[in-house]
Amino acid sequence: MAVPETVTGAGLRLGLARALERLAQQRDRINDLNVFPVPDGDTGTNMHLTLAAALAEANLLPAQASVAQVAQAVAHGSLMGARGNSGVILSQILRGVAGGCATHDQMGPEVLARSLREGAEVAYRAVKRPVDGTILSVVKDAAAAAERAAADGRTTAEVLQAAVGEAWDAVERSRELLDVLRQAGVVDAGGFGLAVIFSALVEVMVGSDDIAVPALSRAGSNGARPGPLGVLATEAPASGFGYCTEFSLVGSELEPMEVRARLGSEAEDDSALVVGDPGLMHVHIHTQEPWEVLTRAAELGKIERLKVEDMTTQHHEARLRVGAGNSHEGRLALGVVVVAPGFGFHQLLLGLGAAAVVEGGQGMNPSTEDLLRGIEQAQATQVLLLPNNPNLILGAEQAARVSRHEVSVVPSRNLPQGIAALLAFDPDARLEVNRQRMQRAMGEVHAVEVTRAVRASQYQGGPIAKGDVIAVLDGELVAAGQDLTEVVVAALSRLPIDSLEVVTLYRGTSVQVGDSELLEAKIRARFPNLEVERHDGGQALYAYIISAE
Template sequence: MPYPLDAAAVRAWCGLALEALGRQRERIDAINVYPVADGDTGTNLYLTLESATRAVEAAFDGHASTGTAPCLADAIGAMAHGALIGARGNSGTIVAQLLRGMTEVLAAGGGADGGPEALRSALRRAAASTYEAVAHPVEGTVLTVATAAATAAEAAAGDAAAVARAAHDGARTALKATPAQLAVLGRAGVVDAGGCGLVALLGALADALSGEATAAPVALRADAPLPEAGGREATRHEVDGCADADEDGPAFEVIYLLEADDAAVARLRTRLDALGDSLVVVGGDGLWNVHVHTDDAGAAVEAGIEAGRPYRIAITHFGGAARTREPELAARAVVAVVPGAGLAGLCAEAGATTVSVRPGEPPASGELVQAIRQAHAREVMLLPNDPDLRHTAAAAAEQARTEGVRVALIPTRSAVQGIAALAVHEPDRSFDEDVVAMTAAAGATRYAELAVAERQSWTMAGVCQAGDVLGLIDGDVAVIGAELAATAMTVLDRMLSAGGEMVTLVLGDGVPAALAERLEQHVRERYLAVDTVVYEGGQHAAPLLIGVE
């Protein structure tokens, strides 16, 4: 029995899509041959839809608490927003844009019309929007599959369920043709991985509206390799809808959410296009998801800082391991959770895969597991850099171990301890020796941070008022002051009274360099044998992080 395209149908769609991608995740990962053959397209799509599903459930819960029910606009808007903030990789980012394109149509006029004509228009807008988001579109990818789905939907008669089924069938047919459109697929004898995920997504939509199960999963292998059968090579700017399939491609994948206006994003696109490949920028209304492959991860993050406010920054170092069909794993890698853009760039330059967080939005264990996978190493050192992430990081490490990765959880409680641990990381020595050295370096680093009190409260140092500057040493409030520099000097004096050879200062977002100069001078004048190093961290929660070794 067909069902209307309403909020309940969107909720059912999310659940069915997540189930379908869960079943097919490993199969899709296995055929992922570009932009780099890192075998994560299925996983990225699953995580993207998982975020979308959580957002839809939150929308239903929010309405239930007020005794109301969400409309189509509420549900499809939540699905698109959840996919945007949780998008992973090229394919996940493109699917987020597809959902946003559908939302532009289905949420119009309050989302009351979920009929067949609205669905046709939504699928057409979804396909068109992906071409707008991708810097250098190419056929034979998920973009082609989306366009074929929209074309088939436009030709279909009947209700919304019939339109969705036609879109699914059109996508399946287009997917089978992708190996003949791109020689890189033909030689590997596989269909496009991102397109395969989109077929699963559309199949789930058809199931949600029709109440009937789809046919058997689509074949992932081409009938035969087609290296010369009309397919052309992907150029430097043409893979997964965008860029670069050659073995000498960029070294880093950089992804972040960005708060910025349209004009700034237009400039950002131009700059990132000159920096690298696989450029996809999706979103709107002030919030964007940015994805690029580049050799200069720091410059890609700095471009985001110039455009607006980047956060949830994830930098993956390909390291050449993912440039062949069967990637050779690196011996050892580091995964670090960092609180700011500057720290993300610093750790990435040191070879670490990073997960950047924003205040109040800690990473889930699934995000850390995915970062461990993306490190492409047999052994991984995991740096949580936050005491509140201990259990999350432990769960992620345990999950990764079940997948055959040897993971050591280094007990870093602050980013400055993570910097110290990363500085002594030596992948050429034995695993156990490296764990001991990194743990010892972190443990030998006392850490502090300055924060601004949001309200009156009791602390270990007495009662603070809203607006007071708090100096926390090893996690406890030790100093309450009225001014940032003076409070920082008091904190440094207390920490250095127990000795120390090196002071690390990590400046937060918007903190002037003059503060670092004052603190450097203070240390130099009072502690002659102590060196000071300063980093632009870009963290939002703490104006200053301090480490003493």
């Protein structure tokens, strides 16, 4: 076929569709490379989800849309769907590209080179302290190569090929520019993902079915690196990595830099990104106290598309996944996959026999793709899936339908139900026997979920002010007030106390250990016949998740 002279709107869409396919193929490899800024093993997944959101927005346009229209839709879709540090930076690269071709129906050599340059510049401006050896270096060097090729009078395809070649060279150089990459014996994951995207664009433009990803060396300038590579070469600090907290901020009249300043010291972290424009911004922050960040953000505008992920748990699971992949051990016959928030819950559930735990909870439901990844991590031929949230049951059933494994959903509606179901699991029994046994166990436990109201409202007990403590018992709001202890005791009073034996408190990140000890004492005094246990759940948003059985 003849190579097109320009990149059209239709051509850009086709190229990004191919890029999405290539990212899906390389996703696990990119995840395994992920050691910077946090070794949480999700860069490939985040870039894939971000590009999927971008392409979905572009596909709403008519077939004859110009390259400027497609690029603008891609930029907006990627901003709304950005996931993780790498996804947010990718969205800013796409935003800059859209700016570079904003007045053009097609991209020729000069416009393509200028658009890549603007993509690099916008991405650099989004990061407070840009670091060499990352996705930023890759896009900067690729843009420079494109500019040189355009200045030499090369065709559009040749300009793009020059950018791709330099992108892969920059990926190879990344380990020598960033100590953490050199120590782990890997290249930068985000840069690798960006080079995959650029390569896919070349595939479509020149009519190739596949341009092979280069076999990057596993050695630096000093020869092969001994020992474990990638995430296996990293350890979590004693304090953990904190929580990756992301959301859209809608309605704020402030500029992104002003929003960053208002969000507190957490926003000073190198991983903190606040991008977009007044009225619609995407916020990405790594913090030990997500509730504090969200409280400040709620004063600036409306929070939408909230996602909070425990990076310490992600790091642990990434190490398990890579280790299992390297061990060549056989698969389990039957395993349980559980959705839960917080490192404490993850450790508890894995200790109780879960084959894999997927990060998620109220307000931060995992996607179908996240669930499918958890199912794969279980390394089991058959899987029982516990969603632990009524809003996730349909998504879990969708994941079960499309998974290549046999998956049965046990429709748990909260974490206490999920824990009860997991305790009833017998790995030697058949899937259907386990499903019925686990479902019966779920009916024998009550759940109290304690959080704060995000807006003023009403319930049967009276008015609720914004910021009040509220308690939800088995899905029904039963108590509200300003004193957390009083609200918890009021909620527990609604239970059939005489038929219960044990109350278990799972403490969230917003609660100090001493405060949970005081609550335990208060419950023991009020209900002397109940046994009370305490655990660190590590969940955001909910001060306590309480099980009663």
